[in-house]
Amino acid sequence: xxxxxxxxxxxxxxxxxxxxxxxxxxxxxxxxxxxxxxxxxxxxxxxxxxxxxxxxxxxxxxxxxxxxxxxxxxxxxxxxxxxxxxxxxxxxxxxxxxxxxxxxxxxxxxxxxxxxxxxxxxxxxxxxxxxxxxxxxxxxxxxxxxxxxxxxxxxxxxxxxxxxxxxxxxxxxxx
Amino acid sequence: xxxxxxxxxxxxxxxxxxxxxxxxxxxxxxxxxxxxxxxxxxxxxxxxxxxxxxxxxxxxxxxxxxxxxxxxxxxxxxxxxxxxxxxxxxxxxxxxxxxxxxxxxxxxxxxxxxxxxxxxxxxxxxxxxxxxxxxxxxxxxxxxxxxxxxxxxxxxxxxxxxxxxxxxxxxxxxxxxxxxxxxxxxxxxxxxxxxxxxxxxxxxxxxxxxxxxxxxxxxxxxxxxxxxxxxxxxxxxxxxxxxxxxxxxxxxxxxxxxxxxxxxxxxxxxxxxxxxxxxxxxx
Numbered sequence: 001x002x003x004x005x006x007x008x009x010x011x012x013x014x015x016x017x018x019x020x021x022x023x024x025x026x027x028x029x030x031x032x033x034x035x036x037x038x039x040x041x042x043x044x045x046x047x048x049x050x051x052x053x054x055x056x057x058x059x060x061x062x063x064x065x066x067x068x069x070x071x072x073x074x075x076x077x078x079x080x081x082x083x084x085x086x087x088x089x090x091x092x093x094x095x096x097x098x099x100x101x102x103x104x105x106x107x108x109x110x111x112x113x114x115x116x117x118x119x120x121x122x123x124x125x126x127x128x129x130x131x132x133x134x135x136x137x138x139x140x141x142x143x144x145x146x147x148x149x150x151x152x153x154x155x156x157x158x159x160x161x162x163x164x165x166x167x168x169x170x171x172x173x174x175x
Numbered sequence: 176x177x178x179x180x181x182x183x184x185x186x187x188x189x190x191x192x193x194x195x196x197x198x199x200x201x202x203x204x205x206x207x208x209x210x211x212x213x214x215x216x217x218x219x220x221x222x223x224x225x226x227x228x229x230x231x232x233x234x235x236x237x238x239x240x241x242x243x244x245x246x247x248x249x250x251x252x253x254x255x256x257x258x259x260x261x262x263x264x265x266x267x268x269x270x271x272x273x274x275x276x277x278x279x280x281x282x283x284x285x286x287x288x289x290x291x292x293x294x295x296x297x298x299x300x301x302x303x304x305x306x307x308x309x310x311x312x313x314x315x316x317x318x319x320x321x322x323x324x325x326x327x328x329x330x331x332x333x334x335x336x337x338x339x340x341x342x343x344x345x346x347x348x349x350x351x352x353x354x355x356x357x358x359x360x361x362x363x364x365x366x367x368x369x370x371x372x373x374x375x376x377x378x379x380x381x382x383x384x385x386x387x388x389x390x391x392x393x394x395x396x397x398x399x400x401x402x403x404x405x406x407x408x409x410x411x412x413x414x415x416x417x418x419x420x421x422x423x424x425x426x427x428x429x430x431x432x433x434x435x436x437x438x439x440x441x442x443x444x445x446x447x448x449x450x451x452x453x454x455x456x457x458x
Contacts, residue, residue: 020229022286023298026431030369050188058195065202066222068296069303069339072202089194108243133203134300135367143368 003045003103011060014040019067031150036158037064037074038126041082042119045104050086057082077129081122092118106168119159120152127151223305224330226294237434246310248323284399286440288313290320292433293337297344300367304328304340306436313336317448319398319439325427326350326403327436344370344430350456352405353393357382360393363405363424369432372409375422382420384411390424397447400439 018037025034042058048056061075068074089105092114102109105118127148135144183190230267234241285418290308308314310333320327320340330346332339341348343365350363352375359382361375388408410423441447 023296027298027370051191052187052193053189054195058199060285061199065295067226068299070299071306072199072300073299076196076199079192079195083188132202 007044010040010043011063013024015060015064015067017063021067029121029150031147033147033151034158035123035127035130035151035155036162038078038081038123038155039119039159039162041078041085042122043104043106044082046089046102053082053085054079073134074130076133077126080129081126084122084125088118106169107163108168120156123155123159124152125147127155186411194247208252208389219305219334219337219339223293223307224332226305226432227307228290232292234434240432241434246351274344282442284442288438288440290314290338290436290438295342295430295433297342297370297430300346301341302344302370302430303331304342304433304436305337306340306438306447307337308438309334309336309338313440314338314438317398317444319396319400319441320436321399321403321439322428322433322436323431325405326399327428327430327433329398330438342430343373343428344428351393351396351397352390352406354378354382354384355389355391355402356384358393360395362389363420371425372427373406374422375408375424376419378420378422379430380413380418384408384420384422387412390422397444397451398439398441400441 013123014037018035022034022036027033037060040060041053044053044056055077058075061078065071066073093110105115107115110118131144131148131151189284286324289310290306292304293307294305296302296304304320304327306320314330314333316330316333318330320330328340328342328345329350330338331341342371343350343363346365346367348363348365351360352363353360359378364374364376366374378384386408390405390408390448392399392401400440406424406426406428408422409425411420412423413420
């Protein structure tokens, strides 16, 4: 399957999964909202143009916003993590190995430890910014940081499950 | 001029990042004000169509509970039928008057329209409910919405066949309420933290509130009929610096499993709100 087609299918599946399954779960606790959809942006290919990456992230966030009815709420954090992503990848992986030979970030192409750090930092940034603009103020600081931490923990748990369920083959780039 | 182009080219990614962020924030801050934004209505038709299919599939899981609620309500309504009452003597006969406007000068003020919920959210700070009944079926902005158990919210946006309801679980929602016991008024809001509890503010400390007291909609509201159920008092907190109680209310509506709601039309809504918003010209 071509890379483009695969990413288009993922786009649709992530949006539908987030809205029709994760957002329909009655809240377990006031700190915890399950978010998984942003994993789509973490999985986009290495060699994507940075401008295109931002535009795709914006459209992705906005299409979830059409379902939730809050235009721009999810789009803004998506654009933010898409902007930080290349810098983080440059720091985390040796220049000549993974980026040259693999298509997209994953535990096979980067190794468990750098990949976990990459996912952890970006999901923390995503939730921090999302909760911040949702409240538009810090309000009660303990509540704020508790919500960010709780949501990040649940997201990381779900990403771990996804990684174990779907063994994405670390396909080598074909020249 | 050349330098400007070079600058733009050098920082293209950063500039486009800033631009997209600004677009997102502007959309977000305008969302509550410009509900008639040109794409909102069109997008509602599209997402409403998808949501309808999904909700049709999900309805099967809620059939049992819905049946129970409907049966309960049917029983209650049947008990109110005139045919249940028999006059003790048959020298007088009882007729049910079917005129819209009856001869004693009473008029119909509220009309209840049923609607099916096609999407619902409760995990965000600003939660909306979409129902399949729109301006073509007589829904207008500002109408009140209730479920069989209690009130749900207010209509904020309408498309031809769908409309969007601002749920009570929205940080901007505000409904006038009162305690059933002594009619002391207050206003129902939501602080955005826990979807299991609402907040009732501005209840005077003269009221003798205890846990478990019933809270109803007040007689001052323009869109809600008075004395509809809202919930019960779950926690009382009083600050010594203020003259008002802040009460935690457990809503009687279960926001996590709403499937059918009633949209309540007040035929004198426009008249009342126009007069309320009129500022006297020469005070």
